Amino acid sequence: MAKFATNDDSVVVIIGSGAGGGTLANELAQKGVKVVCLEAGAQQSSASFINDEWKSFSQLAWLDTRTTSGSWRVAKDFAGLPAWICKTVGGTTTHWAGASLRFQEHEFRTKTVYGTIQGTNLLDWPVTLKELAPYYARAENKMGVTRTNGIPGLPGNNNFKVMHAGAKKLGYKEVHTGNMAINSQPRDGRGRCLQLGFCFQGCKSGAKWSTLYTEIPRAEATGNFELRSECHVTRIEHNDKGLVTGVVYYDKDKKEQRQKARIVCVAGNAIETPRLLLLSASNMFKDGLANSSGQVGRNYMRHMTGSVYAAFKDPVHMYRGTTMAGIVRDEAIHNPKRGFAGGYELETLSLGVPFMAAFLNPGGWGSDFAWWMDHYTNLAGMWLVGEDMPRETNRITLNTNVKDQWGNYVPNVHFDDHDNDIAMREHAFQQGERIYQAAGAVRTFRTPPYPSTHNLGTCRMSARRQDGVCNKWGQTHDIPNLFISDGSQFTTGGAENPTLTIVTLAIRQADYIAKQMKARAI
């Protein structure tokens, strides 16, 4: 692997090695750009991943102190765990389920299409689906998304059979095993899915795409890339011209280091990215970097989510096989006749016994709770994921009462559901239950949203600088050599799982950055 000097100010520094950071790093390195990637987490591998829910959680999850506030149930049930995302090389691409859906055309124009909705901060993206289409295509090929590029869909497991049977009986049309970045056949040097059932715990077969064993090693092979793991960035520095000059981080040995940079790209996921900009406040930038709009940290979205589990007379063994290769897409459209704007997907989901106990009904107990655990082998499950409304008051702020291990203020995640979110969730719960009842369920259960696995919007793209943090390239409005490179860029959340779009934006951002560097514009 290449090794760059800490005082080498010609490198691009990328903070985070996940879907955004890892992809951006490889795309730039392939073009001959020198990249230093600083990842707070340690490096795991398919060999070190663990098929054990709690042990894996300890291994991969971001567990640095965070606080929560707001009316969302997560603040009550999981006050210290607003999000289930990762601190590891590969970021949340180690943990994700692989669902890879393109946004719909209207989801880039929600202000225009949905109109003004009270209490929201809806805004059109400064890019269109048409502009992103070629990059979506490159991302789908890169990741090996099933039902694209001649890649067959995955075979459906028992959990999918139940969803399919019920959904078809109800009249749903678009029901299949999904567009998944999981090899159904060997491809790209990785084997095909063995239906292990521990997708969330890191793929031990490598069939599921993760930057950990694709983008990162490919970047390394170019000789233009250096990964420094267990290096936690705590500050981005700038000069008196207002351009960023480098970053400060704590290395493996807890020693403070400074890496100079020509360009800094922040891809720490949507809680750490705005936090870092806020922590980097200075005399020149009193409200944090790139925050002239005041929108850094705001418009935090986590998707309308929830789950429905159902018990049947006969066994399902939903834990066998992929966690999420199954989808009903009919409700993803915008159809305000249902009583809300935007749409949602219904996707199969399974949890093991340990996590079912923790998440089925947080705080629940007694014989009714126990009934569900007793019927574990006869359960089927789905996850509901839909477009939640951006709100200025849903935001990441620095909690000045609590400090982390480096003495920096921890992030607080504040969230209140909007009425649109609540109406959509109610509809989704009902439809999920009806699907399972049509398949013969004896009982159904409505599970509330888990700690957020989709975290978006906190440094959003906007056409006008007063409405957001970055432009259509993810380049911050205020600081031309500072980029947002993860899901924080999302102007709105769409109904779709975000990873494909994050990778798409990273491929496109790499093209832009390389061009700008060549032209010496940054």
Place this chain on the structure above:
Amino acid sequence: MRIIPIQAPIAAGFSDCNEDSGEVPRMNHLPLARREFLKGSGVLMGTLATGSLLAGLAPSTVWAVELKTLSKAEGEAIMAMGRVLYPHEKLPDAVYALLAKDLDGKAAGDAAAAKTLKDGVAALNQAAGGDFTKADAARKLAIVKAMEGQPFFATVRGQCITSLYDNDMAYATFGYPGSAWEKGGYITRGFQDLKWLPEPGKAASPKADL
């Protein structure tokens, strides 16, 4: 999480023999084999029911859990509270003993935690008129329900989630096989063996590439 069972040899710890006949009396309860192995404030012991699923899987049907802070009686009260919070007839006492063990472990060296536990158990017993473990099911439930919202309740209930459900005995009881990769996953082991609903068809669910 595995329990290491302790198989007590009969009469091994008793060296005295002052019967006229010289016969060593056979103990009619399980003695502690070596007292220095099991020190501490209390020991919870039991057996797995012969012929049960777990008895067939375990290396021994005898189990023992050592407590460092709680007494045996306090441990048993915690176990009983666990059974009220998460009542599973199929789960043996050995699993509820893990709850007591884990709470006891967290209380070791944490005086405040130990006090919350001991005071909580005392409150359970007082509400039951002396011995919580002897109250009937309905009474136990009412007592536990009345404590909802209190720190002791939250601590015990929260601990149940991992202690009761994150162990091999619970996995076996609920039919969850756990780790799959070392067995090659489920691609040849029934990931799509459900037959009581119609097949989805190739468009929705392409054939597995084996």
